[in-house]
Amino acid sequence: MLMSIPHLSKEIPVELAQRMTDAGRQAVDTDWDLDRVYDFASALGLHVITPMYSRNVIDLNRAPDGVALYAGASNTELVPTSTFHDQEVYLDGRTPDRGEIEQRRKQYWEPYHECIRQTLVDLKEQFGQVLLFDCHSIRSEVPRFFQGKLPDFNLGTADSMSCSVGLRSVLAATLEKHHEYTLAIDARFKGGYITRQYGDPDNGIHAFQMELSQATYADPESPYKYSESLADRVRPALREMLEAARHWISHSAE
Numbered sequence: 001m002l003m004s005i006p007h008l009s010k011e012i013p014v015e016l017a018q019r020m021t022d023a024g025r026q027a028v029d030t031d032w033d034l035d036r037v038y039d040f041a042s043a044l045g046l047h048v049i050t051p052m053y054s055r056n057v058i059d060l061n062r063a064p065d066g067v068a069l070y071a072g073a074s075n076t077e078l079v080p081t082s083t084f085h086d087q088e089v090y091l092d093g094r095t096p097d098r099g100e101i102e103q104r105r106k107q108y109w110e111p112y113h114e115c116i117r118q119t120l121v122d123l124k125e126q127f128g129q130v131l132l133f134d135c136h137s138i139r140s141e142v143p144r145f146f147q148g149k150l151p152d153f154n155l156g157t158a159d160s161m162s163c164s165v166g167l168r169s170v171l172a173a174t175l176e177k178h179h180e181y182t183l184a185i186d187a188r189f190k191g192g193y194i195t196r197q198y199g200d201p202d203n204g205i206h207a208f209q210m211e212l213s214q215a216t217y218a219d220p221e222s223p224y225k226y227s228e229s230l231a232d233r234v235r236p237a238l239r240e241m242l243e244a245a246r247h248w249i250s251h252s253a254e
Contacts, residue, residue, distance in 0.1 A: 162199025
């Protein structure tokens with residue numbers, strides 16, 4: 001199993017930060033502390049890939065050609081120019097041009113995806129089948145993208161195109177047992193570029209995304225403050241989800 005956390009970092013190179021607004025430098029759309037929430041990942045034997053820099057440098061979960069992730073909806077770009085709350089990322093006249101975007105794609109985007117590709121190849125060669133878990137979180141209320149409050153667990157399988165229907169059912173059944181949390185499956189968040197690009201169940205590569213509401217581990221969300229007590233409550237459900245996925249992928253490879 002491979003776990004990707006593409007929006008974990010809040011780091012921004014100094015030369016880029018100098019061109020950004022306060023909102024851009026603060027990297028407010030970071031998927032905060034998911035390495036702490038999923039602190040059990042290595043104990044389950046997951047290979048974990050994390051980025052060096054913030055999504056405000058480049059969004060690793062967007063298509064390299066800039067095609068919108070969700071047609072007809074509000075989207076942020078490969079190199080974001082606005083935050084989830086429609087704040088400008090760059091100072092006036094300092095927005096990256098096409099040449100700079102291409103340079104960032106080569107410098108930051110390509111190495112991350114080459115790491116995903118090569119790890120999937122290696123694991124599939126070793127085990128026959130492989131599971132890719134793309135790990136995300138977001139504030140529970142972001143009017144730019146959805147109305148009202150987001151469910152706690154948002155499971156995305158690209159409408160069952162990125163993983164086996166059997167695995168999707170196992171994941172859903174596992175999460176549904178935790179009645180204190182709400183669940184949506186292939187709703188507003190169906191899985192981003194990584195899930196859709198690498199999921200190939202017919203060839204033994206199964207991918208799914210979890211968009212976790214930050215309300216499950218941060219109190220309050222704005223300003224963000226990690227809560228170990230909340231994380232302790234949600235962690236068992238997430239661990240059970242990944243244990244169920246590991247059990248499924250192990251037995252399906254036999």
